[in-house]
Amino acid sequence: xxxxxxxxxxxxxxxxxxxxxxxxxxxxxxxxxxxxxxxxxxxxxxxxxxxxxxxxxxxxxxxxxxxxxxxxxxxxxxxxxxxxxxxxxxxxxxxxxxxxxxxxxxxxxxxxxxxxxxxxxxxxxxxxxxxxxxxxxxxxxxxxxxxxxxxxxxxxxxxxxxxxxxxxxxxxxxxxxxxxxxxxxxxxxxxxxx
Amino acid sequence: xxxxxxxxxxxxxxxxxxxxxxxxxxxxxxxxxxxxxxxxxxxxxxxxxxxxxxxxxxxxxxxxxxxxxxxxxxxxxxxxxxxxxxxxxxxxxxxxxxxxxxxxxxxxxxxxxxxxxxxxxxxxxxxxxxxxxxxxxxxxxxxxxxxxxxxxxxxxxxxxxxx
Ligand SMILES: Nc1nc2c(ncn2[C@@H]2O[C@H](COP(=O)(O)OP(=O)(O)OP(=O)(O)O)[C@@H](O)[C@H]2O)c(=O)[nH]1
Ligand SMILES: [Mg+2]
Numbered sequence: 001x002x003x004x005x006x007x008x009x010x011x012x013x014x015x016x017x018x019x020x021x022x023x024x025x026x027x028x029x030x031x032x033x034x035x036x037x038x039x040x041x042x043x044x045x046x047x048x049x050x051x052x053x054x055x056x057x058x059x060x061x062x063x064x065x066x067x068x069x070x071x072x073x074x075x076x077x078x079x080x081x082x083x084x085x086x087x088x089x090x091x092x093x094x095x096x097x098x099x100x101x102x103x104x105x106x107x108x109x110x111x112x113x114x115x116x117x118x119x120x121x122x123x124x125x126x127x128x129x130x131x132x133x134x135x136x137x138x139x140x141x142x143x144x145x146x147x148x149x150x151x152x153x154x155x156x157x158x159x160x161x162x163x164x165x166x167x168x169x170x171x172x173x174x175x176x177x178x179x180x181x182x183x184x185x186x187x188x189x190x191x192x193x194x
Numbered sequence: 195x196x197x198x199x200x201x202x203x204x205x206x207x208x209x210x211x212x213x214x215x216x217x218x219x220x221x222x223x224x225x226x227x228x229x230x231x232x233x234x235x236x237x238x239x240x241x242x243x244x245x246x247x248x249x250x251x252x253x254x255x256x257x258x259x260x261x262x263x264x265x266x267x268x269x270x271x272x273x274x275x276x277x278x279x280x281x282x283x284x285x286x287x288x289x290x291x292x293x294x295x296x297x298x299x300x301x302x303x304x305x306x307x308x309x310x311x312x313x314x315x316x317x318x319x320x321x322x323x324x325x326x327x328x329x330x331x332x333x334x335x336x337x338x339x340x341x342x343x344x345x346x347x348x349x350x351x352x353x354x355x356x357x
Contacts, residue, residue, distance in 0.1 A: 003230075005199075006205070007204075012232040037355070042244070047254075065348075067348045068339060075231065094253075094257065095230020096230070181353065188345055192342070
């Protein structure tokens with residue numbers, strides 16, 4: 001839920017990274033944290049298990065800058081991808097303004113992506129949201145690995161609506177900013193039309 | 195989905211309510227947070243607090259607790275309390291979009307905070323009802339500042355930032 005505060009002159013928007021376990025959501029957000037100018041970022045909060053799997057969420061606030069007198073901020077969240085953390089996953093979607101779906105390109109993860117997308121659709125229902133009701137971006141991650149599905153195949157199965165997509169190697173930072181750039185622009189553009 | 199826009203007058207009213215609550219409870223700080231984890235506003239001593247992180251975690255905490263309630267068949271736990279050695283945290287719901295967080299120490303008590311927070315929540319909830327109504331009636335919307343020029347400037351910033 002974008003929050004526009006005319007009194008304190010602030011605009012806050014929430015972008016959520018979704019996708020199956022180990023697809024690279026946390027890696028995306030950690031890369032952003034490490035590469036963005038320090039004065040623009042807040043603290044990175046990770047609620048994770050001992051083995052570094054996301055348990056509840058990662059959170060990174062970013063100050064985009066002051067535009068026409070308004071401080072614009074993006075709040076990035078990742079959900080836990082593991083199937084049995086669905087209850088927490090659902091909570092993080094609350095008030096989301098835009099979503100990045102990180103898919104794992106590895107062939108043996110193909111079904112996991114489909115599963116996760118279905119799960120997203122179900123979870124949106126509990127927030128009275130629909131798949132086409134907000135900015136949506138696909139990121140096909142792990143393009144560096146040997147056994148991966150061709151992008152066309154991922155596209156045809158996952159991206160039915162023709163949302164923007166990016167190939168990525170999040171662990172090397174490739175495609176991470178491109179994805180976020182597109183997501184944040186779409187979110188801001190939606191503000192103008194609502 | 196629908197975002198929330200807050201304007202000067204409503205904001206002032208909200209602040210007055212929060213200040214009143216702070217005076218009546220001797221709380222150290224009070225935060226008003228939206229359920230998505232974004233800080234709406236605060237009063238009191240917050241300079242030593244990472245307020246952005248605090249807002250995000252409180253909202254998550256509250257959301258998780260609400261789910262716990264559902265799991266044992268409770269409609270809702272109306273509030274949430276964490277006791278520390280020096281400082282305590284009290285969290286309660288204002289309405290379906292907003293929560294109230296009170297930070298207090300031994301100068302106050304949970305009972306007092308709870309009673310006063312409930313009263314003030316009602317006040318604030320009414321203010322928000324008004325805001326939602328105005329937004330529905332198409333009062334001044336986001337378009338009044340977020341225009342084409344705004345989008346262009348914002349996109350420039352984004353390009354600079356994520357290089
Ligand atoms: N080879 C390769 N490994 C990657 C890439 N992106 C992420 N990884 C690795 O994949 C593993 C899991 O990454 P995370 O970012 O923790 O995955 P996640 O999606 O947050 O997983 P959950 O928190 O369980 O949902 C880590 O060991 C990363 O280093 C990539 O593009 N290529
Ligand atoms: Mg993770």
